[in-house]
Every structure is written in structure tokens, then in C-alpha cells.
Amino acid sequence: MRTHLRSLLERPGVLRLAGAHNPLGAKIAEHVGFDGVWASGLEISASFGVPDASILSMTEFLDAARGMAESVAIPIVADCDTGFGNADNVQHMVRRYEAAGVSAVSIEDKCFPKTNSYLEGNHQLATIPDFCDRIIAAKSAQSTSYFMVIARVEALIVGRCISEAINRAHAYADAGADAILIHSKYPTWEEIKAFAKSWDSSRPLVVVPTTYGATHFSKFGELGVRIVIYANQGIRAAIKATTETLAEILSSGSCESVEQHIATLETVFELQGVAPYLHSPLLSASVDSHR
Numbered sequence: 001m002r003t004h005l006r007s008l009l010e011r012p013g014v015l016r017l018a019g020a021h022n023p024l025g026a027k028i029a030e031h032v033g034f035d036g037v038w039a040s041g042l043e044i045s046a047s048f049g050v051p052d053a054s055i056l057s058m059t060e061f062l063d064a065a066r067g068m069a070e071s072v073a074i075p076i077v078a079d080c081d082t083g084f085g086n087a088d089n090v091q092h093m094v095r096r097y098e099a100a101g102v103s104a105v106s107i108e109d110k111c112f113p114k115t116n117s118y119l120e121g122n123h124q125l126a127t128i129p130d131f132c133d134r135i136i137a138a139k140s141a142q143s144t145s146y147f148m149v150i151a152r153v154e155a156l157i158v159g160r161c162i163s164e165a166i167n168r169a170h171a172y173a174d175a176g177a178d179a180i181l182i183h184s185k186y187p188t189w190e191e192i193k194a195f196a197k198s199w200d201s202s203r204p205l206v207v208v209p210t211t212y213g214a215t216h217f218s219k220f221g222e223l224g225v226r227i228v229i230y231a232n233q234g235i236r237a238a239i240k241a242t243t244e245t246l247a248e249i250l251s252s253g254s255c256e257s258v259e260q261h262i263a264t265l266e267t268v269f270e271l272q273g274v275a276p277y278l279h280s281p282l283l284s285a286s287v288d289s290h291r
């Protein structure tokens with residue numbers, strides 16, 4: 001049984017989501033106790049070895065999100081960048097993501113094509129009416145009352161002031177957004193604090209503490225934030241661990257020194273959900289041969 005993000009939000013407290021790009025990452029997030037999964041555009045793009053710059057197609061992002069939704073019971077929140085085009089594209093996108101079992105989509109108020117918020121470059125903010133059209137289109141396309149549309153405000157990312165971010169968030173809430181993701185790349189949580197203190201709480205707030213990651217999640221809760229997304233720490237851990245492990249095997253000439261630092265095969269089998277297949281004589285023999 002799938003849990004919906006909206007149902008989790010009915011309970012008090014802060015929800016914590018982990019970024020992932022495939023079912024394995026989603027399963028690890030669920031296994032360690034995260035409340036949900038952020039199908040991260042950055043992670044999915046990185047897993048294809050391309051920049052997070054609207055390079056992949058909607059279908060590629062959707063397939064990744066669907067795979068995660070099919071693999072875990074916790075809700076998937078899909079990072080849908082700008083919505084892959086105009087309001088018509090957004091409607092199509094919402095229908096496909098909802099049908100794929102995704103609980104919520106997040107769209108950001110930038111123009112297509114976009115680049116990752118931490119990349120320097122020419123980030124183009126959408127106009128408020130244009131982005132409101134995308135939100136209205138998204139809300140009109142959903143077929144269940146559980147589905148949520150999160151409006152992501154990029155004003156602070158491009159150097160605009162808190163009051164512009166607040167104005168935008170109000171406009172997006174009025175257009176029907178179910179939650180507001182306020183994004184910041186400031187090195188401390190000061191911007192988020194200033195925004196949250198001016199916010200009227202008409203919609204739940206979502207934050208992504210990457211640059212201001214030292215802040216304990218309970219502090220965000222005290223500000224009224226309901227969802228904290230740890231968007232990319234998983235893939236960054238995997239990149240570092242894989243790089244170091246493979247380099248060590250090459251330089252030491254064997255696997256001996258890495259063995260105690262890497263997951264056991266049993267863990268891999270567990271994450272694969274091997275147990276129900278063990279009645280197959282072939283599979284059970286091959287699992288035993290690895291023990």
C-alpha cells in the first residue's frame with residue numbers, strides 16, 4: 001500500500017525526504033527510515049552522466065520516478081524542473097506522473113531550459129503570470145485529491161529579495177499550489193529563516209538544506225517548515241565511496257582492504273528482494289554459492 005505525502009502531512013512534525021535516482025536508492029532511503037523520496041533532477045541527470053540542465057527528456061525523468069514509485073511504499077516527490085515547457089506540457093506531465101504512482105510533483109519558476117540552482121549562469125525567472133498558468137494547468141490535470149503540486153520559488157537563487165520571494169509564493173498559493181518550496185543557496189539558514197518568518201503559513205513550506213546543511217531539521221520545524229529534502233547527499237556519498245574503492249582495488253592489487261568497507265552481498269540480495277524468489281532451485285543454489 002502506497003502512503004501519500006498528503007496523508008503524512010496531516011500528522012504533526014517535519015517530514016524528511018532523501019534524494020534518489022533509482023529504485024535501489026529509494027529502497028535505501030526507505031530502509032533507513034526516511035519519510036519519502038525526492039526523485040532528484042540533479043541525481044537522475046548525474047546518473048546519466050549529463051548536466052542538470054534540461055538535457056534529459058520528460059520521459060527519462062518519468063521512467064526514473066516510476067521505477068522508484070514501484071519499489072517503495074513511502075511517497076515519491078518528483079522534481080519536475082520547470083514542468084518541461086508551457087502549461088500544456090505541464091498538464092501532460094502531471095497526468096503521466098500521477099499515473100506512475102508519484103505522490104507530488106515540484107515545478108520551479110524558471111524558464112525552460114533551466115540549469116541547476118547551484119550552477120553559475122544565466123538563470124531566467126519565469127514571470128508570475130506565466131508560472132501561475134503552469135500551476136493552474138497542473139492542478140486541473142490531477143485526477144485524485146491526494147496528488148500534490150509543489151511550487152518552487154527560485155527568487156532567492158537568482159539574487160532577488162525576500163519580499164519578491166514572498167510575493168511570488170503568495171501568487172503561487174493563490175493559483176492553487178499545495179506547498180511552497182523556498183530554495184536558497186545561502187551558506188547559512190538566514191534566508192530561509194527570514195522567508196519563513198514572513199510567510200503566512202497558508203501552505204506548507206519545503207526546504208532543501210544543501211548549502212545550509214548544518215541546520216538540524218528540528219530548527220526548520222520551529223519555523224513552520226513541514227518538509228526537509230536532503231536532495232543529493234546520497235549520490236555524493238556513492239560517488240566518493242565508489243571512486244575510493246575502485247582506486248584502492250587498482251592500487252593495492254586485490255579486494256582485501258576494501259572488503260570491510262563495502263556492503264556485503266547479503267545486503268545487495270536483501271535490497272533486491274531476493275527472498276521471495278528463493279523457492280527457485282536455480283536462484284537458491286546461486287545465492288548459496290556466494291556465502
Ligand code: SPV
Pocket residue numbers: 019040041042043052079116117118208210231232
Ligand atoms: C535537485 O535535486 O535536482 C534539486 C535540488 O532540484 S537542487 O539541486 O538543490 O537545486
Ligand code: MG
Pocket residue numbers: 040041042052079081
Ligand atoms: Mg532539480
